[in-house]
Amino acid sequence: MTYQRKLTLSFLVIFVIFTTGVILFEQNQAYRYRTEALEEKLDAYAEMIHDCVVSDTTGGNALQWLVSTMPRDLRLTVINADGRVVFDNIADTGMLDNHSDRPEVAKAKTDGAAYDIRMSTSTNIPYIYYAKYFGNDFVRAAFPYDGKVQNFLKPNNGFLYFIICLFIIGLIFINYVGRLFGNSVKRLRDFASTTGNETPTNQVPYFPKDELGEIGQRIADSYTRLKESEQTLVREREKLLQHVHSSAEGVCFFRPDGSVEFYNGLFLQYMNTISDTVVSDNPAILQLNVFEPVRMFLASNINEQYFETHINEQGMEFLLRVNVFDDKSFEIVLNDITRQQKTRRLKQEMTGNIAHELRTPVTSIRGYLETVLETPLPKEKERDFINKAYKQTLALSELIRDMSLLTKIEETPGSFNFGNVNLKSIVNRVVAELEPAMQAKGTSLDDRLPEGLTIHGNESLIYSVFRNLTDNVINHAGEDVDITLSLRGERNGYAYISFADNGCGIKDKSKLNRLFERFYRLDEGRTRDNGGSGLGLSIVKNIIALHGGTIIAKERREGGLEFLFTLPLNGDTSKAK
DSSP: OOOOHHHHHHHHHHHHHHHHHHHHHHHHHHHHOOOHHHHHHHHHHHHHHHHHHOOOSSTTHHHHHHHTSSTTTTTEEETTTTTTTEEEEOOGGGOOOTTOOOOOOOHHHHSEEEEEEEEEETTOOEEEEEEEOOOEEEEEEEEESSHHHHHSSSTTTTHHHHHHHHHHHHHHHHHHHHHHHHHHHHHHHHHHHHHHOOOOOOGGOOOOOSHHHHHHHHHHHHHHHHHHHHHHHHHHHHHHHHHHHTTTSEEEEEEETEEEEEOOOOHHHHHHHEEEEEEEEOOOOSGGGGGGGHHHHSOOOOOOEEEEHHHEEETTTEEEEEOOOTTTEEEEEEEOOHHHHHHHHHHHHHHHHHHHHHHHHHHHHHHHHHHOOOOSSHHHHHHHHHHHHHHHHHHHHHHHHHHHHHHHHHHGGGGGGGGGHHHHHHHHHHHHHHHHHHHHOOEEEEEEEOOOOOEEEEEHHHHHHHHHHHHHHHHHHHHSSSEEEEEEEETTTEEEEEEEEEEESSSOOOGGGGGGSTTOOSSOEEEEEEEGOHHHHHHHHHHHTTTTTEEEEEETTTTEEEEEEEEEEETOOOSSS
């Protein structure tokens, strides 16, 4: 087949599939919309009948009157919860058997409403039934499934005729476009065959002014520049060698027989690091033990042209890559990835911790909301679930806020403005904002900091230090805990501050040095259920480090924890970062 016929046939198949899909989709959608419209109409009749049955005090007269106002071919049936027919406007209820096994009734009992098209066992007339369950009874409305209903459900064929017309027009257009492309491809093929015979550029045939013609012209221009490129290639090779010498990778080129052709200085440096013996100029590098995986790869008879492995030597990690060229020569590239691997592991650990911490509130929120959306609940229970979901969103917001603050402290420390900060006012602000939580847990704070104690720092970050330390006591130290905040002294331009509590403390003192790790939680008394994002103390440590200070945690003899930290005093800005 010619290119023109292949192109035309391909477009034709695609267009036929697309057109068929559109027609089927439209027919299905039209049938569904009309069915839904009929269901809505029957649903309205069922609602009216149910309302009349509930409110009827006339012994059924109101129901008879209501039925008489509706369409004559409409069949209405009232069925109790056990499936017994208590009313039917067409058949004698005494002659009707139990309807609990009718498809529309059985499905309505589970789904609330359902419809079915079938033959009536009592009248031998096909109906489209619609049954709705109201808790204590069912109301079923039905129309005879005759030509009138079938014509109503049948989609309009106008759209089908319109698509067929478009299909015919599309076929004509596809054939026209295929002919145009086929002629252009034929000229391009003729030109390619002449360039193989090294046709001079002044004999290039005429190309039409279309996209393929432009491609042919560019191919001709490329052919004329080929000879010039050969000369340029020599110059570029010299540049490449200079680049290899200055590259941040250790590169060594080998001949097909495995002998060394060229290597840069960094490769030699890496080899002297990972090898037991000093590698001198032009060594038999490939015979070293460290290259055993490379020799096995080259000795295998597979057609792979790339191999990669890791080398761990002298506490360093290297990425070794082998690229095999078409002439069976090859290169070995060494990259020192010690720092990258360490960073990758830290990021993986951080990502895992974040995913672990996000999973609990997100799962809780989803569970509460799915229950509210999918399960009928009393108003009080529904509001309780929504409140619980809201509290989980607050915990999630707190976690995201803390992660953002940590990232900003570590990556853009210069974005914080430093000035004079009065610690008394900061502590009073923390106490005022946390007063409800402190009262609920019986927590008190004794501020013994001297009046006028001013440090040099960022007010918002210093507030976060005392806020997180106080939150830590409220959430984890227990009830009826007293906090003592005092100044231990001033030395070398720093204020030495003590933040102590008499709470439950930490029984295992070996875990004190891990309190400031991100997402670290103790087994006893300090779990996620007690609140907090797991980042509070890590934020505290990073903020104090940003101000040039240090912080430690220690167990008090009388019980509880004490945090000792330093902050630069006002006037000594050399220590603050």
